Amino acid sequence: MSIAARDVASASLLDVAAVRRDFPVLDQEINGHPLAYLDNAASYQRPTQVxxxxxxxxxxxxxxxxxxxxxxxxxxxxxxxxxxxxxxxxxxxxxxxxxxxxxxxxxxxxxxxxxxxxxxxxxxxxxxxxxxxxxxxxxxxxxxxxxxxxxxxxxxxxxxxxxxxxxxxxxxxxxxxxxxxxxxxxxxxxxxxxxxxxxxxxxxxxxxxxxxxxxxxxxxxxxxxxxxxxxxxxxxxxxxxxxxxxxxxxxxxxxxxxxxxxxxxxxxxxxxxxxxxxxxxxxxxxxxxxxxxxxxxxxxxxxxxIGIQQIAEHERRLLEYGEAALADVPGLRIIGTAMEKVSVISFDIEGIHPHDLGTVLDHQGVAIRAGHHCAMPVMEFFGVAGTARASFAFYNTTGEIDQLRSAIDQAIVMFR
Ligand SMILES: Cc1ncc(COP(=O)(O)O)c(C=O)c1O
Structure with a gap:
């Protein structure tokens, strides 16, 4: 099953494949891989309509x-x-x-x-x-x-x-x-x-x-x-x-x-x-x-x-899927485990600087943010200089989260 089709099946409320057709920027390859844009907390992409x-x-x-x-x-x-x-x-x-x-x-x-x-x-x-x-x-x-x-x-x-x-x-x-x-x-x-x-x-x-x-x-x-x-x-x-x-x-x-x-x-x-x-x-x-x-x-x-409720529901599923997908990555710690969260996963991986991780993920087409996210006091509280942050929007797919996981696995092999 294609990524888009699988997502339509897993999130029946939102036709993600149709939504993605509105965002021309998502349909491209970065470094020979399909772009997985997971930096939405920094800035969203714009649909053709805008x-x-x-x-x-x-x-x-x-x-x-x-x-x-x-x-x-x-x-x-x-x-x-x-x-x-x-x-x-x-x-x-x-x-x-x-x-x-x-x-x-x-x-x-x-x-x-x-x-x-x-x-x-x-x-x-x-x-x-x-x-x-x-x-x-x-x-x-x-x-x-x-x-x-x-x-x-x-x-x-x-x-x-x-x-x-x-x-x-x-x-x-x-x-x-x-x-x-x-x-x-x-x-x-x-x-x-x-x-x-x-x-x-x-x-x-x-x-x-x-x-x-x-x-x-x-x-x-x-x-x-x-x-x-x-x-x-x-x-x-x-x-x-x-x-x-x-x-x-x-x-x-x-x-x-x-x-x-x-x-x-x-x-x-x-x-x-x-x-x-x-x-x-x-x-x-x-x-x-x-x-x-x-x-x-x-x-x-x-x-x-599209409907903000549908958006919220799809993003909730992505967050759940993302946290499960990253759960058994060796040395990965999710930072920020509040009961009430939106679709942001901030994490660090033992022995890998977030900037290095972000760069290696980009080689695999995955765009995440690495750094202090303009929230230095939060970083200080958790005792880190920065984190890697994947943030999902309603146009993201579980397939892109799989791509994130596989890129992280490759980064770990490279750095350890
Ligand atoms: C919680 C929060 N407040 C304020 C800002 C600042 O937004 P802008 O740079 O669009 O003014 C951001 C941007 O990331 C944010 O996430």
């Missing part, structure tokens, strides 16, 4: 948005604002005014650090967890330096889960914000957001969710989550790079000062002062990434068409 939407925009509709009176500018504006509506619907925000386009998760978090940070005082506290990506650590450290705020870190256990009791203990009268990942990119741990957010809200503490690794793996409803801010990146959900979203609760957004000045974010400008545009434009200074937003809208259409 590539075509961007190409169509540039071929037919490009002009600057919002300001023009001519037809192309109307079309560009309609497509750009249409993408905002799609995002609003996708995450079930109450209003389109709550959807701010950014460059990605990193910029979304930095926006809040700048805007909210300007309202914090020395001694105010921000709570994060030990699982965070650097982009949810460093912006707060910059605020520690510039405004004297204090950063509190929720510890993790040996499975890579956060210690909830310690989290509750860290919430105090000076805690202003809890900023946590939905899913750890380094380990795949799914954080208990419901509990985290409920505890913060009981104490009137704002919550920012870094949804970079959550958005494409499970349905997201910001109203049900009840978070104040939700950040994500287009390229981690089949959309373009350089585009992302900050969802922010409107009542809070109204109280925040602009974070960047320029065109589009103002209502009036004079040398005696300026006034600000309505939401969300107040937080989108300058010409935006119009094509990026349109591509993101097309990615949302694509994912919705």
């Amino acid at each position: 590539i075509d939407a961007i190409a169509h925009y540039y071929r037919h509709d490009h002009a600057n948005v919002h300001r023009g009176v001519h037809t192309l500018s109307h079309r560009a504006t309609e497509a750009y604002e249409g993408a905002r509506d799609k995002v609003q619907r996708f995450i079930n925000a109450q209003s389109r005014r709550e959807i701010i386009f950014t460059r990605g998760t990193t910029e979304s978090i930095n926006l809040i650090a700048a805007a909210l940070g300007s309202q914090l005082s020395a001694g105010d506290e921000v709570v994060i967890t030990h699982l965070e990506h650097h982009s949810n650590i460093v912006p707060w450290q910059l605020l520690c330096e510039s405004r004297g705020i204090l950063l509190k870190v929720v510890p993790i256990n040996s499975q890579g889960e956060i210690e909830l009791d310690r989290y509750f203990d860290l919430l105090g009268p000076r805690t202003r914000l809890v900023s946590v990942a939905q899913v750890s990119n380094a380990l795949g741990t799914v954080l208990p957001l419901q509990t985290i957010i409920a505890a913060a809200r009981e104490r009137d503490i704002l919550v920012l969710v870094d949804g970079a690794q959550g958005i494409a793996h499970q349905p997201v409803d910001v109203q049900t989550l009840d978070c104040d801010f939700y950040a994500f990146s287009g390229h981690k959900m089949c959309g373009p790079t350089g585009i992302g979203v900050l969802y922010a609760r409107e009542s809070i957004l109204q109280t925040l000062p602009p974070w960047q000045g320029g065109g589009d974010m103002i209502r009036t400008v004079s040398f005696s002062g300026s006034t600000w545009n309505d939401l969300p434009y107040r937080f989108e200074a300058g010409t935006p990434n119009i094509a990026g937003a349109i591509g993101l809208g097309a990615a949302i259409d694509y994912l919705e068409n």
Whole structure:
């Protein structure tokens, strides 16, 4: 049975063979082997539908948005604002005014650090967890330096889960914000957001969710989550790079000062002062990434068409299959064994540096990531400089996991 056929059989909910035909990049050989792209936590591939939407925009509709009176500018504006509506619907925000386009998760978090940070005082506290990506650590450290705020870190256990009791203990009268990942990119741990957010809200503490690794793996409803801010990146959900979203609760957004000045974010400008545009434009200074937003809208259409539940179910099967496939590799240790995980397997193999392993796997056509995954504190906790990380998307197959296993076996023969 072919790889694709076997997968259709093992995951009846999703026609993986059909899905893969939408991703031209997957259909190629690397170093004489079929490409097995298992680096999805770093960035997803894009389907033809997204590539075509961007190409169509540039071929037919490009002009600057919002300001023009001519037809192309109307079309560009309609497509750009249409993408905002799609995002609003996708995450079930109450209003389109709550959807701010950014460059990605990193910029979304930095926006809040700048805007909210300007309202914090020395001694105010921000709570994060030990699982965070650097982009949810460093912006707060910059605020520690510039405004004297204090950063509190929720510890993790040996499975890579956060210690909830310690989290509750860290919430105090000076805690202003809890900023946590939905899913750890380094380990795949799914954080208990419901509990985290409920505890913060009981104490009137704002919550920012870094949804970079959550958005494409499970349905997201910001109203049900009840978070104040939700950040994500287009390229981690089949959309373009350089585009992302900050969802922010409107009542809070109204109280925040602009974070960047320029065109589009103002209502009036004079040398005696300026006034600000309505939401969300107040937080989108300058010409935006119009094509990026349109591509993101097309990615949302694509994912919705497949169904996030189906995606989650297929990825759950891949994770199960992957963990079983690697279980008896001599000297292999899976790092991050949380009860709740998405389809990420981080591991090290005794005696083989992750970078060497990644290079040898590439010779076999297998693309994984090796290194600290922008989560150095997690690496430090587990006493490693880095890990090898295979991360699966809905277009991956069990056959590709077999290819990973066989490439690892060959690497072991080579290095031992
Ligand atoms: C959990 C998490 N947060 C934030 C980021 C940063 O995303 P971006 O580089 O798209 O801004 C990443 C990227 O890997 C991530 O995995």
